[in-house]
Amino acid sequence: EDQVTQSPEALRLQEGESSSLNCSYTVSGLRGLFWYRQDPGKGPEFLFTLYSAGEEKEKERLKATLTKKESFLHITAPKPEDSATYLCAVQADTGFQKLVFGTGTRLLVSP
Amino acid sequence: KAGVTQTPRYLIKTRGQQVTLSCSPISGHRSVSWYQQTPGQGLQFLFEYFSETQRNKGNFPGRFSGRQFSNSRSEMNVSTLELGDSALYLCASSGHLAGTGELFFGEGSRLTVL
Numbered sequence: 001e002d003q004v005t006q007s008p009e010a011l012r013l014q015e016g017e018s019s020s021l022n023c024s025y026t027v028s029g030l031r032g033l034f035w036y037r038q039d040p041g042k043g044p045e046f047l048f049t050l051y052s053a054g055e056e057k058e059k060e061r062l063k064a065t066l067t068k069k070e071s072f073l074h075i076t077a078p079k080p081e082d083s084a085t086y087l088c089a090v091q092a093d094t095g096f097q098k099l100v101f102g103t104g105t106r107l108l109v110s111p
Numbered sequence: 112k113a114g115v116t117q118t119p120r121y122l123i124k125t126r127g128q129q130v131t132l133s134c135s136p137i138s139g140h141r142s143v144s145w146y147q148q149t150p151g152q153g154l155q156f157l158f159e160y161f162s163e164t165q166r167n168k169g170n171f172p173g174r175f176s177g178r179q180f181s182n183s184r185s186e187m188n189v190s191t192l193e194l195g196d197s198a199l200y201l202c203a204s205s206g207h208l209a210g211t212g213e214l215f216f217g218e219g220s221r222l223t224v225l
Contacts, residue, residue: 034213036216041218042218042219043115043201043203043216043217043218043219044154044201044214044216045216046213046214046215049213087153087154089154096142096159096161096166096167097142097144097159097166097167097203097205097214098144098156098159098167098169099144099154099156099214100156101146101153101154101155102153103152103153104153
C-alpha cells in the first residue's frame with residue numbers, strides 16, 4: 001500500500017532560521033511526488049512536482065529535493081508569511097490523478 | 112481565470128440525512144477529483160472523474176458517490192450521514208489528461224454532522 005509519512009508534525013522557527021521538512025514515502029512505482037501548501041480555511045496550493053531521484057526544484061525561499069525513499073522541503077531564511085501546513089503527496093504510476101497525502105507539517109515562523 | 116468553485120462552503124446536517132456537494136472546475140479542465148480531509152487522517156482520495164466517467168475510486172463505503180456532467184462540473188453525494196463524515200471535502204481539477212498531479216483545489220465544503 002502506498003504510504004507517505006511527514007516529519008516533524010509541527011515546527012516553530014524564528015524569522016530567518018532555515019530548516020527542512022521531511023517526507024518519507026513508499027509507493028509501488030513513482031509517477032511523481034508533490035508538495036502543497038495549505039493555509040487555514042483554504043484548499044491546498046500546488047508548489048512543486050518531482051519525478052525522479054536527484055531532481056531539485058526551487059521557488060523563492062523553498063527548495064524541494066527527491067531521493068528514492070524521501071523528499072525534503074528546505075526553507076531558507078523563512079518569513080512569517082511562510083507559516084502554513086506543508087503537505088507531501090505521491091502519485092503511483094497506476095493511479096491517474098489519485099494522490100496519497102501525508103498528514104503534513106505545520107510550520108509557524110515567528111517575527 | 113476563475114479557480115475551482117465549491118458550494119456550499121459550510122453546512123450542518125444530522126445523522127441519517129444525505130448531502131450533495133457541488134464543484135465547478137477551472138474552465139477547460141476535464142478531470143475532477145474529490146478528497147476528504149480530517150484532522151486525524153489528512154487528505155484521503157474519494158474518486159476522480161474524467162469526461163463524465165469515474166476513472167478511480169478510493170476506499171470509502173458505497174454511501175459516498177459522485178458524478179460528473181458534460182460541462183465537467185461535478186457533484187458528490189453522501190447518504191445516511193454518520194458523525195464520522197464530518198470533514199472538509201475538497202474538490203480539485205486538472206487539465207492534464209494522464210495526470211501529473213498538478214491539482215488545483217477549491218476552498219472546500221466543510222460538513223458538520225450532528
